[in-house]
Amino acid sequence: MTEAYIYDAIRTPRGKGKKDGALHEVTAVKLSADVLNGIADRNNLEDTSQIEDVIWGNVTQVGEQGACLARSAVLYSDLDERVPGVSVNRFCASGLEAVNMAANQVRGGAGNAYIAGGVESMSRVPMGMDGGAIAVDPYLAMKAYFVPQGISSDIIATKYGFSRDMCDEYAVESHRRAVAATAAGHFDKSRVAVNDQNGLEISRVDEQIREGTNMQGLGSLNPSFKAMGEVMPGFDAVALMKYPELERINHVHHAGNSSAISDGAAAVLIGNKEFGEANGLKPRARIKSTAKIGTDPTIMLTGPVPVTEKILAQTGMNINDIDLFEVNEAFASVVLRFQTYFNVDRDKLNVNGGAIAMGHPLGATGAMILGTLLDEMERDDKETGLATLCIGSGMGAATIIERV
Amino acid sequence: MADFQYDVDADGIATITWDVPNKSMNVLNIEASQELEALVDKVLADDAVKGAVITSGKADFAGGMDLNVIAKMKEMAGDNPAKGLFDGIMGFHQMTRKIERAGMDAKTNKGGKPIAAALPGTALGIGFEIPLACHRIFAADNPKAKIGLPEILVGIFPGAGGTTRISRKLDMMTGSPVLMNGKLSDPQAAKRLGLIDEVVPADELLSSAKEWVKNATDADIVKPWDQKGFKMPGGAPYHPAGFMNYVGASAMIHGKTQGVYPAARAMLSAIYEGAQVPFDTAIKIEARWFTNVLMNPSSSAMIKTIFTNKTALEKGAVRPEGVADMSVKKVGVMGAGMMGAGIAFVSAKVGIDVVLVDRDQEACDRGLASVTDILDQGIKRKKVTEEKKAEILSHINATPDYDALKGCDLIVEAVFEDPAIKATVTKAVEEQLEPSAIFATNTSTLPITELAKASRDDTRFIGIHFFSPVHKMNLVEIIKGANTGPEAVAKALDFVRQIKKTPIVVNDERFFYANRCILPYVNEGITMLAEGVEPALIENAAKLLGMPLGPLQLADEVSIDLSVKIVKATQAALGDDYKGTNAEEILFKLFDEDRMGRKNGAGFYAYDEKGKRTGIWEGLRENWPVSDEQPDLAQVQHRLAMQQVLEAVRSFEDGVLEDIREGDVGAILGWGFMPWSGGPFSWLDIIGADKAVEICDDLTEKFGERFTTPALLRELSKNGETFYGRFGPEAKADAA
Secondary structure (H helix, E strand, O other): OOOOEEEEEEEOOOEEOOOOOOOOOOOHHHHHHHHHHHHHHHOOOOOHHHEEEEEEEOOOOOHHHOOOHHHHHHHHOOOOOOOOOEEEOEOEOHHHHHHHHHHHHHHOOOOOEEEEEEEEEOOOOOOOOOOOHHHHOHHHHHHOOOOOHHHHHHHHHHHHOOOHHHHHHHHHHHHHHHHHHHHOOOOOOOEOOEEOOOOOEEEOOOOOOOOOOOHHHHHOOOOOOHHHHHOOOOHHHHHHHHOOOOOOOOOOOOOOOEOOOEEEEEEEEEEOHHHHHHHOOOOOEEEEEEEEEEOOOOOOOOOHHHHHHHHHHHHOOOHHHOOEEEEOOOEHHHHHHHHHHHOOOHHHEOOOOOHHHHOOOHHHHHHHHHHHHHHHHHHOOOOEEEEEEEEOOOEEEEEEEEEO | OOOEEEEEOOOOEEEEEEOOOOOOOOEEOHHHHHHHHHHHHHHHHOOOOOEEEEEEOOOOOEOEEOOHHHHHHHHHOOOOHHHHHHHHHHHHHHHHHHHHHOOOOOOOOOOOOOEEEEEOOOEEOHHHHHHHHOOEEEEEOOOOOOEEOHHHHHOOOOOOOHHHHHHHHOOHHHHHHHHHOOOOEOHHHHHHHOOOOEEEOHHHHHHHHHHHHHHOOOHHHOOHHHOOOOOOOOOOOOOHHHHHHHHHHHHHHHHHHOOOOHHHHHHHHHHHHHOOOOHHHHHHHHHHHHHHHHOOHHHHHHHHHHHHHHHHHHOOOOOOOOOOOOOOOEEEEEOOOHHHHHHHHHHHHOOOEEEEEOOOHHHHHHHHHHHHHHHHHHHHOOOOOHHHHHHHHHOEEEOOOHHHHOOOOEEEEOOOOOHHHHHHHHHHHHOOOOOOOEEEEOOOOOOHHHHHOOOOOHHHEEEEEEOOOOOOOOEEEEEEOOOOOHHHHHHHHHHHHHOOOEEEEEEOOOOOOHHHHHHHHHHHHHHHHHHOOOHHHHHHHHHHOOOOOOHHHHHHHHOHHHHHHHHHHHHHHHHHHOOOOHHHHHHHHHHHOOOOEHHHOEOOEEEOOOOOEEEEOHHHHHHOOOOOOOOOHHHHHHHHHHHHHHHHHHHHHOOOEOOHHHHHHHHHHHHOOOHHHOOHHHHHHHHOHHHHHHHHHHHHHHHOHHHOOOHHHHHHHHHOOOHHHHHOHHHHHHHO
16 A cells, blocks of 8 residues: 655644734635645645645634635645645544545545645634534434533543543643743744735744643633533533433533634645655655544543544554654543543653643644644654544544654 | 304404304314314405404313324324324414415515404413414403413424414524423413513403404514514524524423423424524424424323323213212311311312311411411412402311311311321211211321221221322322222312312222332332442433432432331331332431431432532442442433332232323322323333333343232233223223
């Protein structure tokens, strides 16, 4: 079988996904085009028509992110117009799913090279603006025991015994690591500044990392999902129907130990061996395996565990064969569940911090953490890494990469 | 004979008067719907007629649909009952839509004839859905009238356009009590809610409606939803304003119904899907979901038990034949405690004279004070007026003087649950009574046959078991002693009918029927606790069955000391035959630690200082550790359900229950048994005897002989029969 390699990976800074965020002024299509141009330029791809397709993760596909943003991004960019584009939505793992699809197309012989990645401007196209039957259609909402993600994260905490303090400690550490990683320049290799049309810099830093985040500070925050759980409209009752062994849901998550709303884009250049040879590029890693899975939609966010078991099984590996992990920090309990289930050493897990500190631009994050993983593997001379994300409506996605 | 009269006045306004012959209340069936449609056609076709008023020839407008129609519709399309139902429902839609569109041009909305509804009184179900199709609804200012759509309460939903029209008339917050809770309103409240348009004095009802018809313009008769640019009030599902309402509604309905009531779910789907399409498509969607609900065995079971059979029992289905009316004129209530006061209240409320007797005036006054309390609560909630309170109290003579009992035709004795005290009271009271009087004892545990021994005439002695609190609980269990005669039974039934409650008649056996079935449920829950089952799982599993209270919470409500007393009494009564259970150790331990349940703020649950439950008592998990291996939900549910259901089957097998309808109605009204199932016998019919036997055999193997499959159930399984197929009223009628 043809191997799929990662030739490069870049990302924008993760901007605060609010009206006062640094990237709020930048359209989602420009953010996308910036990283498409960025990765093509950095790798001196003179003839971009060799790119078979742009596979672009994006969750809220309405407004400026609607009408196949992927194709719009290609047309906005300097890529050859013969490069098509397809938007994909696997919620929070869209960016990783785009990479996995590209890798599997390469492995299957459908084209030599792809740019995969994704974008989300959550400040400009707010989450949920695309509606969605699962929460609204009564038949489906009841059949699936729908509860919002925040409630799901609290179900995980309750069911597996993660206290508010454990979640807060996790969040404090995420910030500490992100601060240290930034200071040490760990993000400099892949993170590219966003500039305006005149070449003036708009943003270069992950602006949400807070130095000095501590337990006292987090302790003062009110739980975010208590009211919707216990009062209006009472999602806890639905959660308990699915998890009747629980007496009540402990609402431990808040703005400080959950991933922040964020803006950003990321791109990964994927190709076969011939592509690298033809363009004088050296592969940075081999995409060893990809996996996705469906899980219970109510607890929703436990997918990283079964999808990791699946990907390990299909590669004949065990958890100790993995040197480094990136598990998206959607909520503290998601990572704590992964860590305790596999008994993974915290020193191998999200070593540069994660979405709790930096933010989670939905469609881009999967591609971003894969790039962060690869950078760290190179920096620390590790062989094998695994990236995984929990996904809305109960799914999980994972990718294992190996340095070559 | 026609159900509707038709005449046209000098102004050219037709009056369509609904007046079903030989019935006190109008109900709609298929033929009547067609008849009404034909009259609407006549109005529309006759150039001399300007418009019409639809009204009633009775005190009320209509009580709803004749529920036999459902069975009829199911047969209308041969072996495809869903098609029969769908087509039948669409027939109702065609009729109401004809009223609503009234001949107007589809594009211009012009040229229609105004049709008003004039409601003299109550208008329920389809009896309100027809007015909803009219262009203006007038109601007489009749505070006794009830207006609304109570379908959800019997397991269906408003399926003749009511769901679609209300969800287009009112935003979800306003409409939800009407549709989701079946809330009924008097005319003034209905107008405030926006359900009807005008409330007028009764003698001006028809003239007001006609006056409106006379002056109505084209614009007056076009419904908002038939106009261009109509927007759903409160926002459609994917409109930013409506989005959260729909998300919230699903969650709320799901949590509240615990997923076991198909009608609420289907109605919400009809609203959601209907909100996104034009009206005519929306009613088709409504009809599809309504068909779906009517095809669901839970709905048929609920209608059968909560409507048909409950009504039949209230109307005397099991009353002994040939006994003349035994209505109570003067009742003596012995004992002015909580039960006695409650019984006095419900009797006085319907105008029966009550003598409320206790050992001294102070005790009598306390009883009277509790009656006053109930009435004052009613006044606070605007359900009772000061005049009504005075009138009710005037019927009660609270006195320690036994002489006052002279002339009572019924005694309800509700003194302390002690056979010796009861015997003394029985003898003393009977000295005051005519020989024809009936003596009833209100007991929940003592055998009637034994108590009857104190009576001078055990044929006129009977048990009447009220549930607490008397003014809220609608079931009354009538218990026949070994020698109780038909007149005593008739008397008890007539009394229960007078006080507007629902009776079941059972034979005398330990704990009668309701308590006999509920005690094993509580025990099973506590037994599981002893086995190491997580207490939350026990409680939640019960709620997911549709039980109002989990077994542990129920134990707290009943009180631990009462449970311990019952265990000890049962031990004493059964002697060597008594089989101990794991549950007892826990009950005794709680008792020893003075955790008596809700009443002293400590039991299986912990309570705060205001008496509010704060959670399962932590000590439970400390004393009876939760196992690492937990049973699956279905097994916990089977155990909790079967302990009640098997006891019901055994009650029927050993003759305590004589009629399965009473078993089902009694279970739902008496202890809130899984109402969606239609009761224990209906539930067994839904899952089928084969499946029931399989469950019981499995549970017997795992948990012991309390789950032993009753011979009758095994027989039904072998013969491929159902309870209602073999023992239902139709089967009985066929046999007779």
